[in-house]
Amino acid sequence: GAVVSQHPSWVICKSGTSVKIECRSLDFQATTMFWYRQFPKQSLMLMATSNEGSKATYEQGVEKDKFLINHASLTLSTLTVTSAHPEDSSFYICSAAHGSADTQYFGPGTRLTVL
Amino acid sequence: EDQVTQSPEALRLQEGESSSLNCSYTVSGLRGLFWYRQDPGKGPEFLFTLYSAGEEKEKERLKATLTKKESFLHITAPKPEDSATYLCAVTGPYAGNNRKLIWGLGTSLAVNP
Numbered sequence: 001g002a003v004v005s006q007h008p009s010w011v012i013c014k015s016g017t018s019v020k021i022e023c024r025s026l027d028f029q030a031t032t033m034f035w036y037r038q039f040p041k042q043s044l045m046l047m048a049t050s051n052e053g054s055k056a057t058y059e060q061g062v063e064k065d066k067f068l069i070n071h072a073s074l075t076l077s078t079l080t081v082t083s084a085h086p087e088d089s090s091f092y093i094c095s096a097a098h099g100s101a102d103t104q105y106f107g108p109g110t111r112l113t114v115l
Numbered sequence: 116e117d118q119v120t121q122s123p124e125a126l127r128l129q130e131g132e133s134s135s136l137n138c139s140y141t142v143s144g145l146r147g148l149f150w151y152r153q154d155p156g157k158g159p160e161f162l163f164t165l166y167s168a169g170e171e172k173e174k175e176r177l178k179a180t181l182t183k184k185e186s187f188l189h190i191t192a193p194k195p196e197d198s199a200t201y202l203c204a205v206t207g208p209y210a211g212n213n214r215k216l217i218w219g220l221g222t223s224l225a226v227n228p
Contacts, residue, residue, distance in 0.1 A: 032214065043219070091156075095158075
C-alpha cells in the first residue's frame, strides 16, 4: 500500500517552454501533497505544500508564478514549470500524506533537463 | 534552530558485517522521526516512523530505535542490495496542516559482496 506515481519519469525540453509533472496517489487519498527538488549529492528541498482544493503554500524563495501547483483531487497533484530555463534542470519529487498522518510517501521522481 | 545530523556521512561494510547509522536531532517538541531509503535516481522509500522515546520498529534486516536525542538504524547482516542512501527526517509541533519535514543529509551505505 501507499504507492505514489509520477509522470513523466524524465523529460527534456527547450528553454522557454512549459513542462507539467503529474503526481498520483494510487491506493490512498492524499489530503496533502508535497513537491521537492533535489540537486546531486544534496538533500531534498521542499518547494511547496498543497492541500486538496486549496492554494499551495510555497517555501521562501520559490517563485509561485514559475512553479504552478494544482491539487484538484485527492489523488492528483500537478507541478507546472513555466518558461523553463537551464537552471530549472533538476530532480523533482512529489510526496503524499493521508489525512492527519505525518508520514509522507514519495513518488519515483522526475528528471527535468532544460536545454 | 531545528536540526537533523546524520553520521557517518558514508559507510562501507562487508556483506554480513552489522553496523548502525546515527540520526541526532534538535527540535522543540518531536512529533515524529522518519527513516527513508533512497536509491540513485529514485524517490525516497519509506522505512519507519517513530513517535516516542523507547520505541523500536523492525523490518527484515533493519531495526530503528529512538531516544530523546537521537535515533539509530541498525543493519544486521547486510547484503549488497542494502546499499543505498539512508535519510532521516523529523517533524516538530507545527500547527494545522504544516507537516514540513526537517531532513538530515543522509548516510551513503555501500555493502560489498
